[in-house]
Each structure stands twice: as C-alpha cells, then as structure tokens.
Amino acid sequence: MDDVPVETPQSQGTTRRGFYAAAINVLMAIVSAALGVPALLYLFAPAKGKKPDAWAEAGDVTRFAPNSPVEIVFQRHRIDGWRVIAEKGTAWVVKYDNSQVVAFGPNCTHLGCAYHWEAGQKDFFCPCHNSVFSIDGKVVSGPAPRPLDRFQTKVQGTKLLIGQLRKSTEPQA
Amino acid sequence: MKRRLAEFGDWLEHRTGLIGQVQHFLYEEIPDSSGWHQVLGSLALFLFMVQAFTGILLAFNYAPTPGDAYDSLRYILTELTAGSLIRGLHHWGASMIIVVVVLHMVQVFLWGAYKKPREGTWMIGVVLLLVTLAYGLTGYLLPWDNRAYWGTTVTTQIAAMSPGIGAYLTQLLGAADGVGVVTFARFYAVHVLILPPATILLVALHVYLVRKHGVAPAPGDELKPKKRFFPVQVFKDTVVIFLAFALLFAMAIAVHVPLEQVADPTDTAYIPRPEWYFLFLFQMLKLFNGPLEVVGAIVLPGLAVLALMLAPFLDRGKVVKVTRRFAAIGIVLLAVVGWSALTMAAVKSTPPQEAAVDYSYPTDWISLTPDQIATSTISDIPAFVRQGATIYQAKHCNACHAVNGAGGKLGPALNGLAKRQTRSWVEDHFVDPQKLSPGTIMPPYPMSSQDRDNLTSYLFSLPDR
Numbered sequence: 093m094d095d096v097p098v099e100t101p102q103s104q105g106t107t108r109r110g111f112y113a114a115a116i117n118v119l120m121a122i123v124s125a126a127l128g129v130p131a132l133l134y135l136f137a138p139a140k141g142k143k144p145d146a147w148a149e150a151g152d153v154t155r156f157a158p159n160s161p162v163e164i165v166f167q168r169h170r171i172d173g174w175r176v177i178a179e180k181g182t183a184w185v186v187k188y189d190n191s192q193v194v195a196f197g198p199n200c201t202h203l204g205c206a207y208h209w210e211a212g213q214k215d216f217f218c219p220c221h222n223s224v225f226s227i228d229g230k231v232v233s234g235p236a237p238r239p240l241d242r243f244q245t246k247v248q249g250t251k252l253l254i255g256q257l258r259k260s261t262e263p264q265a
Numbered sequence: 266m267k268r269r270l271a272e273f274g275d276w277l278e279h280r281t282g283l284i285g286q287v288q289h290f291l292y293e294e295i296p297d298s299s300g301w302h303q304v305l306g307s308l309a310l311f312l313f314m315v316q317a318f319t320g321i322l323l324a325f326n327y328a329p330t331p332g333d334a335y336d337s338l339r340y341i342l343t344e345l346t347a348g349s350l351i352r353g354l355h356h357w358g359a360s361m362i363i364v365v366v367v368l369h370m371v372q373v374f375l376w377g378a379y380k381k382p383r384e385g386t387w388m389i390g391v392v393l394l395l396v397t398l399a400y401g402l403t404g405y406l407l408p409w410d411n412r413a414y415w416g417t418t419v420t421t422q423i424a425a426m427s428p429g430i431g432a433y434l435t436q437l438l439g440a441a442d443g444v445g446v447v448t449f450a451r452f453y454a455v456h457v458l459i460l461p462p463a464t465i466l467l468v469a470l471h472v473y474l475v476r477k478h479g480v481a482p483a484p485g486d487e488l489k490p491k492k493r494f495f496p497v498q499v500f501k502d503t504v505v506i507f508l509a510f511a512l513l514f515a516m517a518i519a520v521h522v523p524l525e526q527v528a529d530p531t532d533t534a535y536i537p538r539p540e541w542y543f544l545f546l547f548q549m550l551k552l553f554n555g556p557l558e559v560v561g562a563i564v565l566p567g568l569a570v571l572a573l574m575l576a577p578f579l580d581r582g583k584v585v586k587v588t589r590r591f592a593a594i595g596i597v598l599l600a601v602v603g604w605s606a607l608t609m610a611a612v613k614s615t616p617p618q619e620a621a622v623d624y625s626y627p628t629d630w631i632s633l634t635p636d637q638i639a640t641s642t643i644s645d646i647p648a649f650v651r652q653g654a655t656i657y658q659a660k661h662c663n664a665c666h667a668v669n670g671a672g673g674k675l676g677p678a679l680n681g682l683a684k685r686q687t688r689s690w691v692e693d694h695f696v697d698p699q700k701l702s703p704g705t706i707m708p709p710y711p712m713s714s715q716d717r718d719n720l721t722s723y724l725f726s727l728p729d730r
Contacts, residue, residue, distance in 0.1 A: 112496035119507040126514055127315070127354075130347035131322055137346035173326070174333070174340035 141171060147246070147253040148181065150195065154250050156187040159227065161209040161216070163198070166254055183243055183254060184209065184216070186227060196229055197241035197257045207240075216240065229260070291495035296482035298489075299498055302376070303480060305369035307502040308509055310472075312362040313464060315513070316400075319355040320457070327407075329453040331446050334409040335527045342524060342625045349625065353517030359401055361513055363542050366397050371597055374576065376587045378481035384577040386474040391573050393467050396460055401540055403456040406449060410624070414528030415537035417452070418444050423550070423562045443530070484586050524625035534687065538615055545607035548614075619688070620649040620722035631728060634671040635663065653723020656716050665707070668727060676707060681729030691721050 148168035156162060161184050170177045183195040184207075196216075200207045205220035215232055216225040223234030230239050244255030278284040326345060328337040341348035370390060373379055379387035406417040421440035425431045432441075439447030492498070529535075539547050546566060553561035572579070580593075622628060626645045630638055638646060638654035657663070663672035666679050682691065690701060695717055698707040712720070 109496055112500040116496065116500055116503045119503050123507060123510050126510070127318060130350050131318070134322055134345055134347040134351055135325065139340070139344045140346075141344055174328070174336040174344075 139173075147255050150183065150185065150252045150254045152250050153187065153191075153193055153247055153252045156185060156193065158187050158189055158191070160211070161186045161196075161227065163208070164195075168254075181254070184240075185252065188228075193245060193247065193252060194229070195243040195245050195252075195254050197243060199241070200236060201231075201238050201240060201260065202234070202236040291493075291499065293476065293479075293494045294491040295480045295494050295498060296486040296489075297492055298483040298486050299480055299492065301501055301505075302372055303498070304502045304505040305365055305372055306475070308506055309362060309365045309369050310468060311506045312358055312365055312509070312513075313468070315510070316355060316358050316362060317461065319351050319358065322351050323355060324457065329407070329450070331409050331449050331528065334407060334449070335524075338408050339524065339624055343627045350517055353520070353522055354513060356522045357513055357516040357520065359404060360540075360542065361509065363397055363401065365509070366394055370394060373481075375590060375593050375597060376481065376483070377580065377584050377590055377593065379577040380481075380580070380584055381577070383474070383478050383481060386471060386478065387577050388574055389467055389471045389474065391570070393464070393471065394573075395570065396464055396467065398542075400456065400460055401542065403452040403460070405540060406444075406452045407456065408524060409449065409528050410525040411528055411532060411535050412525050412537070414444060414530065415532075415535045416539055417448065419537050419539070419547075421448065426559045426562045428559060428563065481584075484584060521623075522625065523623045525621060526624060531684075536616060541608070544611040545604050548607040548611035619725075620647070620719070622647060622650070622726045631726075632669055634669050635723075636671075649719045649722045650726060652716075652719040653721075656712065656720045657723065660710055660712075669730070679724050680727045682727060683725040684729055688721055688725065691724065692717055695720075 148166045150164050150166040163182060164185050165180050165182050167178060168181050170179055182198045184198065185193060185195045187193050198206055200218040200220065200223055202218065202221055202223050205218050207216050207218035207223070207225070209215075210217045213224075214227065216227075216229075218224075218234070218236070221235050223236035224232040225236065225240050226232050229242065231237075239260045241257055241260050243257050246253050246255070274284055323341065326337060326341050326348070328334060338352070341352060373387065373390070402420060405420075406413045417440075421435055421438055421444060424438060424440075425435045427434055435441050437451070439445070439449075439451040538544070549565065550558065550561045553559075622631075628645070630641060630643050630646045630650070633641060635654040635657040638651060639658045641651075657668070662679075665673040665676035667673065668679050672678075686694075694701045694707075695710045695712065697709055698705045
C-alpha cells in the first residue's frame with residue numbers, strides 16, 4: 093500500500109464500476125457453480141444401484157454329457173435404471189473330462205454373431221465370418237480377435253449357477 | 266490477449282450486432298428513483314430459469330407414465346447422487362417463484378406502475394401469474410404418490426363445477442372417469458410442452474413492453490437525470506438473486522420433501538390437501554355449500570382474476586407517491602389478511618398426519634422381520650417403525666402372527682392389514698378383541714396409547730404380499 097493513486101473523480105467512477113462488475117461476476121459464478129456441480133454429479137456419478145440376485149440357475153450339472161456343449165437358456169434379473177427386468181440369457185455350457193464346467197457367452201468375439209457347436213467337426217463355428225473356436229473357447233481360425241467370453245460359474249450341490257459375463261482378455265497367440 | 270479479445274469482439278459485432286445489443290440492453294436508461302424495490306422481476310425470471318434447469322435434469326431420469334413415474338422419482342431420490350437436492354430445488358423453487366411473482370405484482374400494484382401506457386405489461390403479468398399457478402397445479406400430479414393422486418382428484422372435480430364448460434373441461438383434462446393414465450399424460454404435456462414455451466413467449470413480450478415504455482418513473486423523477494441499468498441496478502438485482510438462491514439451496518438441503526406411498530385409488534381414508542399456496546381457495550370452498558359451491562370454486566376466483574386484469578382501467582388517476590396510495594395499500598392489506606385467515610383456518614383444520622413411510626429414503630428395511638428391525642443398525646428406519654417393531658417383539662406377537670413370512674400361523678398374517686381394517690378398528694382390537702371379533706383367541710393387550718399408535722402405524726406400513 094505504498095503508492096496510493098490520486099483519486100480523480102473519473103478514476104473513482106471506474107473503480108466503483110469495476111467493483112460492481114466484479115461483484116456481479118463473483119455472485120453469478122457462485123450461483124452457477126451451486127447449480128452446475130450437483131448437475132454434473134447427478135448426470136455422471138454412477139447410480140448407487142441395488143445389486144440384483146447375481147446368480148441365475150442354469151440346470152443340473154450331472155445332466156450334461158462330457159465334452160458335448162449344449163446351449164442352455166436361463167432366467168436372470170437385470171437392473172435397468174428404476175426397473176428390475178426378468179430376462180432370458182443364453183450360454184453354451186461345456187462339461188470337460190475332469191468334470192469342470194464352463195459357460196461361454198453366446199456371441200462370437202469378432203462382431204457379436206451367434207455361433208454354434210458343430211458336433212461333426214467338434215468345434216464352435218460362427219457362420220458370419222467363419223471364425224472357429226475349439227471346445228475350450230480358443231480361436232482356431234478366422235477373424236475372431238480373442239477367445240470366447242465366459243460367464244462366472246459356480247456349482248451348488250448339483251445345480252449350475254451362472255453369474256456375470258466376463259470379457260476374455262487373453263490375446264490371440 | 267486483450268487486443269485479441271477486442272478484435273474478436275469487433276468481428277462478432279460486425280457480423281451479428283450482438284455486442285451492441287447487449288450494451289444497449291445493459292445501458293438502458295432508468296429513472297432516478299429505481300432501486301431495491303424493482304429487483305423482483307429479475308428475480309422471478311432467474312427463478313424461472315432455475316425451474317427450467319432443474320426440471321430438465323429431473324426429466325433426464327423420469328418416466329412420465331403412472332407407476333413408472335413414481336419408481337423413477339424414487340430412483341432419482343434414493344439412488345442418484347444429488348437427485349434429492351435437484352428435486353428439492355425444483356420443489357421449493359416452485360413455492361419461491363409463486364411468492365416472488367406475487368410480491369412483484371404487489372410492488373407494481375402499490376406503486377401504480379400499471380398505469381397508462383403500461384396496461385399491457387400488467388395484463389401479460391397477470392397471465393404469467395396464472396401460468397405460474399398452472400405449473401404448480403400440473404406439477405403436483407407428477408410424483409404419482411397418494412398426495413398427488415388425491416390432490417388432483419379434488420382439483421379436477423372443482424374444474425368439473427365450472428358452469429357450462431365443466432364437462433368439456435374434465436374431458437380435456439382426461440379426467441372424465443376420474444384421475445388416471447390419460448389425466449397424467451395431459452398434465453405432463455401441459456407441464457412440459459405447453460407452459461414452458463408459453464412462459465418464454467409471455468416473458469419476452471413482458472420484457473419487451475417494459476423496455477418499450479421504460480421502467481415506470483415515480484413522481485419527481487422527471488426533474489432528475491436518468492441513471493443506467495448497469496452496473497448499480499444490475500448489482501442490486503444480482504445481490505437479491507444471490508440471497509434468494511442461497512435460501513432456496515438451503516431449503517433444498519434442510520427441508521426434506523417426502524414421497525408418500527404410490528398412488529392408491531382404493532385408499533378411501535386418505536385426506537387430500539393442496540399445496541400451501543392453494544390452501545386459501547380450498548378453505549374458501551368450505552364457506553359455500555350445496556348449489557352455492559360453484560361461487561366459491563369458480564365465480565369468486567374468476568372475478569378476482571378479472572379484477573386483477575382490469576386494475577389499470579379501474580384505477581385511472583394520476584400517478585402519485587406510493588406512500589399516498591391509500592386505496593392500493595388498503596386493498597393489499599385486505600388481501601393479505603383474507604389470505605392469511607383462510608390459510609390459517611385451513612392449516613388448523615388439517616387433521617394430524619398419521620405416521621407413514623417416507624419413500625424418498627431407501628426402504629430396504631421393509632422386507633425385514635420385526636425382530637430384525639428392532640436390532641437393525643440401518644439408519645433410515647423411521648422412528649415409528651423401529652418402536653412399533655420393538656413393541657411387536659416385546660409382546661410376542663410373532664407367536665401367533667406372521668410378518669414378511671416369519672411368525673406363527675394361529676392368527677392372520679399382518680401384511681396388508683391397512684387394506685383389510687381401519688386404523689381405529691385395529692387400535693380398539695388391541696384393547697378388547699372379543700368385542701370386535703367374537704370368539705377370537707387373541708387376549709387383550711393393554712399398552713400406552715403412544716405404544717398402540719406406533720405399533721398400529723408400523724403394522725399399517727407393512728406392504729401387501
């Protein structure tokens with residue numbers, strides 16, 4: 093505060109104008125922030141969301157024949173916004189020789205077409221662009237970039253339970 | 266940097282004339298007497314913008330059909346971050362805008378600012394007041410809870426009384442067979458498709474006329490030099506806008522807006538009450554009975570609106586100082602007294618609200634058994650539920666009765682009790698079961714009236730299953 097400017101009537105007018113303009117801007121900025129920040133949180137923060145029953149029943153594991161994949165349909169609950177939707181899901185279930193059970197997601201990892209099991213060739217075949225997957229889901233040939241996706245599974249007693257679909261990450265060797 | 270900005274300003278001005286327009290707007294000349302009493306119009310416009318903003322945000326997560334409307338609002342309130350705050354801003358903003366619009370009107374009335382040549386500005390203002398009330402009326406139905414449903418049932422039946430056009434009006438409101446999906450769709454369409462563009466158009470006309478005729482001068486202004494709108498008056502507007510917004514924000518956080526149970530057209534015990542600013546009309550209706558009812562419902566409010574509309578033509582005297590406008594001051598005081606008396610009478614005659622579940626909070630506890638509730642640590646359980654469940658546990662009601670699937674089978678399961686019995690029946694039944702259900706094996710359960718109240722309220726909150 094060592095060089096106080098000499099106040100002429102004119103400069104007094106401009107500093108007062110400056111004060112008003114600054115005060116208007118500051119107050120409006122506070123109001124905008126008080127509206128804007130909640131709006132952004134409201135639009136971008138994920139919904140707290142109740143988790144539905146994560147596991148859907150998908151049949152009796154003793155019924156699956158070893159090494160012969162079957163397409164199964166199961167009922168699951170999905171939360172869609174404020175709705176709980178009961179919907180059908182499908183999976184290709186394989187029981188291996190060691191009686192380990194795997195459930196593959198029903199879509200080809202190339203462009204999402206539905207593939208199927210070719211019992212004669214003993215592989216999964218996608219008719220869209222001829223991707224071929226082996227019985228353990230690995231890419232044998234064709235444009236598919238990664239192995240088949242797998243559902244989380246667990247066995248309770250003899251009941252097979254199917255959970256979330258996990259994207260396969262393993263890159264094609 | 267500053268030079269670049271100035272260059273850009275020139276470029277923009279040359280092509281659009283925008284900057285010149287803004288300057289023209291800001292540097293408008295206003296009378297010397299202008300000041301704090303003239304901030305209310307700007308405040309009303311600001312609050313309208315807040316309503317539009319929060320309304321659009323709500324619409325982003327709102328499904329406008331009965332049932333889904335309720336579920337989606339519940340989703341906004343219980344699962345979205347800041348959802349409760351945004352609904353609070355919209356709810357209390359609606360109340361605040363009505364207060365401000367009325368105060369704006371009172372100010373203009375007291376100062377006599379509606380006089381020649383500003384009659385049109387005033388009349389558009391009256392229409393804007395009606396539009397503001399229409400927002401309140403239509404928005405009231407949109408949560409689709411019991412309060413919304415029953416309040417709107419009364420509203421549509423009042424509309425049906427309109428002489429001559431009643432039947433057509435209910436047809437137009439989609440309420441010919443009572444409030445239902447059609448009514449809901451119409452109210453929603455009016456609330457978001459008709460009223461907002463109408464408001465924008467009317468406000469534009471209103472502001473255009475204010476600009477055309479200039480802010481109304483007070484006696485003595487003609488001798489003094491004019492001021493400019495910017496910066497001092499804009500500063501005053503901004504300060505008041507800021508304070509009002511701070512109050513609104515505080516209310517949205519601190520004063521909780523409940524959500525009742527979903528609309529239940531079979532709930533014959535529900536006592537509907539309109540929003541506070543319509544209570545005086547509601548009360549006035551009680552002063553007129555039988556064939557005179559239409560006077561209180563339609564004729565008097567209609568005459569009041571007509572009188573407001575014609576005020577500039579009824580009061581044709583010269584503009585005098587506000588402190589000397591005794592008739593205007595008298596009319597305002599009379600209106601204030603009348604409004605307050607009617608509103609207070611209505612509040613007094615409102616029966617105490619029975620304890621009910623507030624669905625604007627998460628209600629995961631609803632599926633718990635009384636034992637679980639009595640010992641639960643969930644913080645959102647209403648006090649009456651916790652106390653009711655504790656009494657239920659202490660009296661061993663579960664020896665004979667089941668709640669949410671747990672308990673004995675000797676007596677009837679208690680879910681959905683509210684649908685089967687009245688409250689007083691249940692309370693009397695605790696005192697003397699034999700009197701109400703002869704031959705029952707249930708013994709009397711003496712308890713304090715407060716315990717009985719809590720237990721009954723808790724049992725009545727159990728969902729039908």
